Amino acid sequence: MSLRPIADRIATFLDLVALDQALGFEVPRPPGATAPDVGPPPPAETGAAAEASAVDVLVDANILFAAPMRNLLIACTLAGLVRPRWSDIIQEEWTRARRRQEPRLKEERLALLRALVDHTVPEARVDGFEGRIGDLRLRDRNDRHVLAAAIEAGCPVIATRNRKDFRPRDLAPFGVHAADPDEVLGPAAAERPDLLAWAAGLHRAALGGVPMARYVLTLRRERLHRVVKVLKTALPTPWGRTRAGEPPRPAP
Structure with a gap:
């Protein structure tokens, strides 16, 4: 995939955070705040070093739901620290949860929020995993799509707040484990x-x-x-x- 220039992705990220603030999902903007002054990220590793340093992680819906956590994760992606992946199903899960929590939230605003996430990190999308779901066994059947996406994307770790439903014995045969986001980013x-x-x-x-x-x-x-x-x-x-x-x- 050909990625947009980093400056364009940063601009989209700024729009994403601003929308989160407008919706009350992020830390409020201080009075009199000026326009952000953002330089390019530090030089990332290249070649084999890059493959070894950046973390491939399948991100569960409960991580994307929390705006501060999601936005720091995306910022770390733009820095080259992690390579997050998620599916349309995962995107729909967290936006549906937002819809339940904020019933007065206009649908077009939520759709824009999701679109900005996708536009900032277009490489995160995982496709082609649906055929794996039926063969998987998890404590909660509704979470099988998460493991299926992780396997399809080659992610060795699932970042989630819901580790109890991703038991090691169910994930280990696929070389996958579940971790808290702090255990991934730290x-x-x-x-x-x-x-x-x-x-x-x-x-x-x-x-x-x-x-x-x-x-x-x-x-x-x-x-x-x-x-x-x-x-x-x-x-x-x-x-x-x-x-x-x-x-x-x-x-x-």
Whole structure:
């Protein structure tokens, strides 16, 4: 797949975060926030090094549902830290859950939110897995499509908040395991803290330069404790403080 230029993908990501904020799904934009100042990500590994460093992960619907978690994951994707995959079924699951929780949410707004996710990370889509579903056995039959997509995409890990329904004995024959998102992002970030620093800087800039303390609290509420620990050591100044009113600048 030919990917859009990184600048275009970043622009779409900024639109995604802005829509999440408008819908009340993300950290509110600070008063008087200026336009984000976002530079290119640090140079990624190439060739075999890239294959070894970036994490291939099948993302469950409960991860995409939470806007702060989803948007940090997408920022990490743009940085080259992870390679997430999901299917149309997974996309429909989290948007349907949003529809149930927010019955007054206009359908076109939710459709736009999903479209922005797809447009920012078009390579995430997994197709052709449906024929595998009937042969799989899981604690919850309704989750079989998640494992089927992981197998089809060659993802060794499923990022989910629902590990109880993805038992090791059911996943191990396919070389797959389930993990909390912090267990996925934390070790990957420890290998390339500069990529995490850029991704967090992009996310925070998209939010309008929210105070670092507020941003870190949001990550902790998402139970991203390993990520916070790496981020704390990766930033060039304590918690990436900037001059008053200045949005954070990602690492050059």
